[in-house]
Amino acid sequence: MRQVFVSLTLIAALSACSNDDDAIPVIPPSDGSEMKLNGGGGTGAPNAVFVDLSAAKQTSLARISWDFGFYGGADYRVILNYTSSLSVKALAKTDLTQVSLTDTVGISLSLGQGAGTLDMVDDVYGDLSKTAIAAISATDTENKVYLVKPETANAADPKTWYKVKISRNGNGYKLQYARLGETAIQTADISKDGSFNFTFYSLTTNKVVTVEPKKAEWDIQWSYGVYLTGGGGVFLPYLFSDFVYSNSLAGVQAAEATTVDGFSYDTFAAADLSNTKLVYSATRDAIGSKWRVTSGATVGIKTDRFYVVKDAGGNYYKLKFISAGIGQDGGQRGYPEIAYKLIK
């Protein structure tokens, strides 16, 4: 019996427990500014967020609150809502009243997940001379009618699409449109405003809506939006979460600084601005989706890089992404956190 007791005691003695707690790391004080963007949450976050680094200000609004943007500069150009899956196709017809459901036969306006072509959206690099809707001509018979499918419309049901014709109207634009299932044509006159890149219009509310801040008052925009995917000369439109557009029309540029090239966010200073390894890009996708990985073995923010943003006023900022709810970065998807600092 003693053996039983000794044996059992031994077994029991081995069953004691302890718990190892998380060690709290040494946390240095933060340097510079941080901002949590109000994207509204999720991979297809409902908001687009404009950021003005010099004013430390963000402007958040529903990304599908508009459909067309009418250029405020010298040219007569109309852009599509790039922060949505809105897609268009030109018809040969130029008379809006002559367009009906029969004109949709054989036309698909599906976009993303392998569907659609790049001519259904504007130039993804932001080049205004390559918009999906041709430059609005002074000769109105050259202005074609377009089929338009906003993100909220059904790709399989053309009755939910729009037919749209845009003409010049003096120094501004004239917009005519109707749902393909309806007959009454809506008309709106839109004037140019030089202090904004674009004047925005919503087919849903039938009104001019406020979207972008004044063109000098934002540097980058974060949103779910359209870009491209592919390789080897074959590219397809693809909708990206967490895409970062720079205000290229106002002259904002950005350069990627990587640890491979010897850059460090913490030590980056004015002397580094002249480093030839910093290549500034003036296109809209200068930052784009390059800062994070969302599929494959390792997902998350790329911590080996940050960005140098040159604003329209000639100021330089270093900018990095802290969290985006991708991988296990402690953030929440659709509410990305950025850190930035003016380089003096």
Next chain:
Amino acid sequence: MKQLMALFFCCLLCRVNSFAQDTAVQLRDVVVTGQYQAQSVKQSVYRVRTVNSERIQLRGATDVLGVLSNELGIRLSNDATLGETDVELMGMPGQNVKVLLDGVPLVDRGSTKQSLSQVDVNSIERIEIVEGPMSVVYGTDALAGVINIITKKRTDNLTVTARVQEETVGTEYKPFNSKGLHNENIGLQWGHGGWFANGGYTRNNFGGWQGNYTGRKKEWHPKNQSFASGMLGYGNGTWEVWYRLDYLHENIKNQGDINTGNYKATDQFFYTNRYTHQAQAAWKPAERLSVNAALSYQDYQRKTETTIKDFRTNTTTLSGDAGAQDVSKFSTIFFRGTVQYKISELVSLQPGVEYKRDASSGQRIEGSPVISDYAFFASAEVKPVGWLNIRPGLRFSKNSVYDAPPVIPSINTKFALRKDLDLRLSYARGFRAPALRELYFYFFDASHSIKGNPSLKAEYSHSVNGSLSWQALNKDLLHYTIALSSFYNDFNNLIDLGYDAADPSISTYVNINKFKTTGGMLEHTLQWKHLQATLGFLYIGRYNRFADDTAYTKAGSSPTFTWTPEVNANIIYHIKRIGATVNVFYKFSGVRPTYELVSVNNVEVVHLAKTAAFHYADVTASKRINKYLTLNAGVKNVLNVDRLKSTSADIGQAHSTGGPVLMWYGRSYFLGLNFRWAKN
């Protein structure tokens, strides 16, 4: 480690008893899977492999997968994200393998057989493995085969068992908690007159493995399991009834590293609670008549919790992300009843009925679906002459949701060509019902549009199996058996993701794929005095789905099958004089080629990917210390395998090396004590 060494020496000081205990493995292993009554392996019309509790103990196994991984034709695959492991049998994934606990199917939430790793290894009497379809008897999923876990039932006297095992995880170890593997068990078995009962508790604590990660992140997620079980039964000569409850609580922790940008970390927790109730009855009113019934209720819940820990404020909040918090619930009611009636010496009959009701709910399940399945099956055992046994069978199914195959046939035969030579030939149809997930999945977000398809049909297979067993030597101290077997399986209507015909922007499940497996196996079993040794070879061919697809054959043909060899060898040597055994368990798995589709410059091409070969070996020893204690020690994964190289390509980069496949966590050491006391 110090404590353990102290314990080791302390135990050695105890009086060493040298009781001559006969532990030789029973030559005639008794099996029950698919049988009319408990039957010797030799007499069974199915070829059944068994792994007994002695083997489990000698291997120092802490879970079922650790026991099975050494078997031919079994391969494990690990999901590093979820911290779960699936089992593959004869080249087919876990969804085509039926997992049974005392003949009752265990519920799983999706295609992965989590249930296998959620059974307490200490409660197992033996594991029976049958290759080839057994859908006539066991219904859905039994295409590749059946793994039937038989629990310990009764002892004649009160018996107390206990186990403590400490194991390193690679080089990581801390005594009794966190790092390493810690398994403790206490069990009671009792029998008196017609009554019998048992109960047990096990803690299985796996500390995870850091691997290539740093900080808080680990390549193998820490997993803690607690098992409790209880059983009560009564029986006399003509009838027996018992009830058993198995409870599992599992906690898998996926910790994120600290983000030094915001000093936060995202942590994921998966909590599983599983209750498996079963009541079984057997009645034998006459010599030629017996009745069996099994009733089970299972409740399986898995909770996903995602938290964000802020190290600046030392607070933890729940993540608000989509899918970050979820509870998936599954419940199953199951009944199977069979009658065995021996009409004459020539013919026996087994009619049976089965009823199963599955219910589920969760974020990615549309609604709260319920599926009911009704089946009637019957088989006959015909023995026209003494050396011949023919068993034809049929199963009729009706399902409340999907299009069940109305009739499933099978025919198994056994020819005793000579007293020492048995030939088995069989043909069978197998089927797999569409899983709840495939019928009712629902996942829509910015980059996913996936929906279940309630009009799916069952997958089905045609299988031909043959085997020849020769007991080449059968003397008092020398037994030697050779078995040669081969199989061919043809699977149709396999369910895979495809596009919804009505709306091509939505992905859904469709019956689209075909698959085939074929192969041959040669096994040697030797028992000579105190030595038991086995040596096996398996060559298994898996279908290359591009071989017959005209869309891909234009650019060049690829073979119908890709082949992988396997070799295993087990040696158990008993040193009776000192009550010890020395054991070697070895398995080689050859290079595994797979044809896959990769996109090169947006053109899809067929690419041959290879997963590297590996050798796996355990060396263990056990030694009786005294009447009650046995010491167990060993080295697992002696050859220090952790990940396998794979040339599987990443999408878009044709010649990139895909990530290596995580298989183990390197060489590990264990030391265990087993206690057993039985009332005289």
